[in-house]
Amino acid sequence: MAKLTANTFFTEEERKRIEEAVKAVEKSTSGEIVPMVVDASYEYPRAEILGAGFFSLASAVFLTWLFGGESIWVFLPLFFLFYFPFKLMIRQFPALRRRLIHPAEIDVEVEEKALVSFLERGLHRTRDETGILILISLFEHRVFVLADRGINAIVPADTWDEIVHTVTEGIRSGRTCEALCAAIGRCGELLEQHFPVRTGDTDELPNLILD
Template identity: 30%
Template sequence: MRISEADIDLVTQAVTAAEARSDAEIATIVAERSDNYNDVPLIWAALVALLALAVYAAFPEFYIGLLDALTGGWHVWTMREWMTVLVFATMIKFLATRYIVGWWPLRMAFTPGRTKTRRVRARAIALFKASTERRTRSRTGVLIYLSLAEHRAEIVADEAIVAKVKPEAWGAAMALLIDELKAGHPGGGMAAAVAAIGDVLADHFPHSGTDPDEIPNRMICL
């Protein structure tokens, strides 16, 4: 899923329209992903290796019989040889799992949903602190963050907005964004979410004509 220049223009226009009705400022950021999840293949590889060792310990006769079948049954295995074979077999399973799950589509498929949610949230907060928090005179900045790979979005608001607006108020905006994202329209989803957020902000922070435009309206793509 890609963000086109038309998507950027669509969202930028939606931000401009929403800010015309409110003194609050809306920032929009879309990222291809929020994390590389490099730890996920390692965790799965470690789990597979531990499981393999447990199976070896539970059924030693089976694996000794398998080795005998491979060698013709003429070799008497010492403990050192048996342990060496186990170590190499476990290493092969570990490395194979590491590289198989390292393939990006599988890496995402094997990443728990809660992990994705936590990391998208953490990235959204970090970007909010860097780009939006306390960047407005009235502390009324809002960030809408969309992470494409995880199909997740976050809305993070400045302190003045948090004091007046309950988190549930963003539900409609999030629903619109996710629905459009599932339909393959990330730009349309972001624009719809901006409009819904603009409705909330207009109710609590109506346009006074005295508040300057302090955050760029153009959507940022990372």
């Protein structure tokens, strides 16, 4: 099975549906909604180092005890012999690497990725400070929603939990495109209440980012 990446996460038809959903919402509000899919929020090198060290240590200790008479001179070559193959194995199997990372670290890295992307992509530069980023981070299996201060000054922060839940459940059930479109529509409803479309509004941001 081919590795799932941000560029292959949606079919061409699904991409068009998502972009159309964003355009439809932005016709009735001054807000800007940007769905974004990334392969991973961070590389997590520590997971590879610690994981490879643990597996190498366990393997070397076992084989040294079994065949080497508990000699350090047998243990050390075995440890280094196993280390790099185990490190490569962890790198090649995302599910294994993910299990070596504490969930709290994943949450922090995904949030940081959202913040950095928000700034790098210019979502903070909209005229009314009404940008919303819906980030889907594939490796981490996380969804994060970040709204600009113009929205957060009015909309309660826990409102975005509903959006995250909608997209997350859609991914789990294999209905990601439908769920994301529904989440975009819900964002539109929230924005329309407080930020209706204004004269001179333009589409300031991309309607879908795959990175």
